[in-house]
Amino acid sequence: MTGVLLTDLYELTMLQAYYAQRMNGTAVFECFVRKLPAHRNFLVAAGLEQVLDYLAELSFSADELDWLRQSARFRPEFVDSLEDLRFTGDVDALPEGTVFFADEPMLRITAPLREAQLVESRLMNLLHYETLVASKAARCVLAAPNTLLVDFGLRRAHGAEAGLLSARASYLAGFSGTATVEAGRRFGIPIYGTMAHAYVQAHAEEAVAFEHFAKTQPENAVLLIDTYDTERAAHKVVALASQLAAQGITIKGVRIDSGDLGEHARRVRSILDAGGLTAVTIFASGNLDEYRLHELVRSHAPIDGFGIGTRMNTSADAPYLDCAYKLEEYEGRPRRKRSEGKATWPGRKQVYRRYDRAGELAGDVLALAGEQASGTPLLQPVVRGGRPSTSRPTLAAMRERAKAELASLPGPLRSLDDAQPYAVEVAASLRALAMQLDAQN
Amino acid sequence: MTGVLLTDLYELTMLQAYYAQRMNGTAVFECFVRKLPAHRNFLVAAGLEQVLDYLAELSFSADELDWLRQSARFRPEFVDSLEDLRFTGDVDALPEGTVFFADEPMLRITAPLREAQLVESRLMNLLHYETLVASKAARCVLAAPNTLLVDFGLRRAHGAEAGLLSARASYLAGFSGTATVEAGRRFGIPIYGTMAHAYVQAHAEEAVAFEHFAKTQPENAVLLIDTYDTERAAHKVVALASQLAAQGITIKGVRIDSGDLGEHARRVRSILDAGGLTAVTIFASGNLDEYRLHELVRSHAPIDGFGIGTRMNTSADAPYLDCAYKLEEYEGRPRRKRSEGKATWPGRKQVYRRYDRAGELAGDVLALAGEQASGTPLLQPVVRGGRPSTSRPTLAAMRERAKAELASLPGPLRSLDDAQPYAVEVAASLRALAMQLDAQN
Secondary structure (H helix, E strand, O other), X not given: OOOOOOOEHHHHHHHHHHHHOOOOOEEEEEEEEOOOOOOOOOEEOOOHHHHHHHHHHOOOOHHHHHHHHHOOOOOHHHHXXXXXXXXXXXXXXXXXXXXXXXXXXXXXXXXXXXXXXXXXXXXXXXXXXXXXXXXXXXXXHHHOOOOEEEEOOHHHOOOHHHHHHHHHHHHHOOOOEEOEHHHHHHHOOOEOOOOOHHHHHHOOOHHHHXXXXXXXXXXXXXXXXXXXXXXXXXXXXXXXXXXXXXXXXXXXXEEEOOOOHXXXXXXXXXXXXXXXXXXXXXXXEOOOOHHHHHHHHHOOOOOOEEEEOHHHHOOOOOOOOOEEEEEEEEOOEEOOOOOOOOOOOOOOEEEEEEEOOOOOEEEEEEEEOOOOOOOEEOOEEEEEOOEEOOOOOOHHHHHHHHHHHHHOOOHHHHOOOOOOOOOEEEOHHHHHHHHHHHHHO | OOOOOOOEHHHHHHHHHHHHOOOOOEEEEEEEEOOOOOOOOOEEOOOHHHHHHHHHOOOOOHHHHHHHHHXXXXXXXXXXXXXXXXXXXXXXXXXXXXXXXXXXXXXEEEEEHHHHHHOHHHHHHHHHHHHHHHHHHHHHHHHOOOOEEEEOOHHHOOOHHHHHHHHHHHHHOOOOEEOEXXXXXXXXXXXXXXXXXXXXXHOOOHHHHHHHHHHXXXXXXXXXXXXXXXXXXXXXXXXXXXXXXXXXXXXXXXXXOOOOHHHHHHHHHHHHHHOOOOOOEEEEEOOOOHHHHHHHHHOOOOOOEEEEOHHHHOOOOOOOOOEEEEXXXXXXXXXXXXXXXXXXXXXXXXXXXXXXXXXXXXXXXXXXXXXXXXXXEOOEEEEEOOEXXXXXXXXXXXXXXXXXXXXXXXXXXXXXXXXXXXXXXXXXXXXHHHHHHHHHO
């Protein structure tokens, strides 16, 4: 699915033109977000590992080259030239889990022009989606801290890869795990599951469905109790639990998936507690996102864990980021796009971050990569000459980083509402360079 | 990417419980949308072909079985039982391209319980996304009929598969093609491309960039003219065209990607026409969707084609559908879920559609599959006993069907605004069955 032809046609058309003109000098592209979506006070960088895999594997297969030849869109000698194409350049990037803001490059590619151009579409496709989801999931984590949060969204994620990568991105951002089995297998993410309404419906009696299910999972059964009547089902759980206890079987929890989740949880908690089932947990799901989590947590609903699906996986209130991958320098000369509303800051850039005494973020400076600026530089070298220049962090380490980053956010930025934007200062050097380039054209 | 473990853990947990109880009778599941999103007056069915491929290939590989064994979550004899699992059931579905409405099943699976249960997550993942995109793209087609519309959205689609399947779904709904090369290769969709800002920026002079590009595409070059100053660039195109004409090179078109697209197009059209370039087309892109298309078309902006990206591929104003896959019958007995706000109509159902004399849709009836009802039955048999029971239509045929379906929509439903909902009547037989089941529980 991730072959090199998963790209926009214009990348190949431009490569052919570069080839015809023998243009292949060193190009510097940066990927950044122009503007944060409404209700986003920060973003969380994610997707770098998938980008690095893509770059490491970049090459045209014999089948792909044949198809290009047969398409009759390209000159034969150009297609031949693609046979040896590999990624031989450098990558500098924000480590996954890093909090960042508008205009700050999250990744820089420095490579021969044709390589740097070709990778645009897929590189953005990966970085954009994982960052989108990690940023949304981080808001859920802030809304319900120290709570079991499980990605439930495969079915309405946009395709297979979105299902897998949203499991990864949400775990990175602090979720506890995912329901998606393949994400568990591929990324080592903890997997969780309960039962579906169909399981209850396939049985003539709800109580029998519960009993059967509990017997096959003697310690782990989470019973779905809203298929017919939530509170009546909770009473059935109480009756069943004492019956099963004699056989050494305990029920782990119940799940509520419809109605007023907080209200049902309160009633169910009372029923379970009155029945002696104080250890049985309540898990809730159904159209949840950070806003609903916040309401439920604020109202002290007795819910021990949440399944968060569609709205997280699709980032439903902001389903895309206004991101770009732009040429900032070619053959040593800075470049600047000036299209209306889409002008870019030229040159190779670095983000310098300052912290206050409490360790909270205290302002960033967007400056030229070479210059001295106060603060911690955020973009780090990860690939040099097409090869890894550092060992890759584990997903667990990325998750730790994201946790620390969220902890370092100033209070207002942690809010689900729009806050005063975080201060990202553009260095005088960068402003001067932009003015100088504008005067030239 | 589409292995059988791309599923929710609970499917496997339930399968284990069904296995333990020797439950594997015939189950009937239906997939439908509970409620249309805001601003949607209809949906366009898509994704069936990918579902059929998935079902045809359904099986556990040795690696997958080993992983399940090592996960220590399942009993060994259950994992062994999965080795022979294949899809052996029946599928009835709306042909791709069919217009449908809330509560109408778009697909029915009739199969042994374990098979029908297992396929839930991925089946929905495919049908949901393609239907979402086809429905959004159809609105673009209605907003700008008989206009070149090209999918430009790979970079911000949610992952690789979303990029590919949105190219397919939008083409099915009436788009002219896509920029995504692999979608062209895989599905035979026409591919289109222009140039990026980076191409212009990599050259010291915009005019030189235009010249180089035109020379490598002597008949097909579409020049991006908004990198610095759109109207100045249009004048450069005029100067270049006369110079290239002597070499037998013609410029096909220009692309505008920023600012007020209608206003720029008018000015650029004047410049091109005054320069004798009446045959050079104007192509526009940049944050377009059906609403902006409608404005541009209504204001008679002289634009010959549009690149539609992010907002179409993510269905940005409604990034998911409230779809479900529910058990409606088990072992010959109809089933009904009654969860608050999520109750379903029980039993095997069929949609009967009536047309008026002009061939326009005149009302649907949701009835039991067996009963006699007036109108054309929409769900068609496509798989029997695990094997195709009809030849698959081509993508071109699906596209023709979608075109005819859109043409048969009553005027108000074709509007981008909310219309009076289309009449979907629930047959008396179905209401009676639901009441009867409710009385039993």
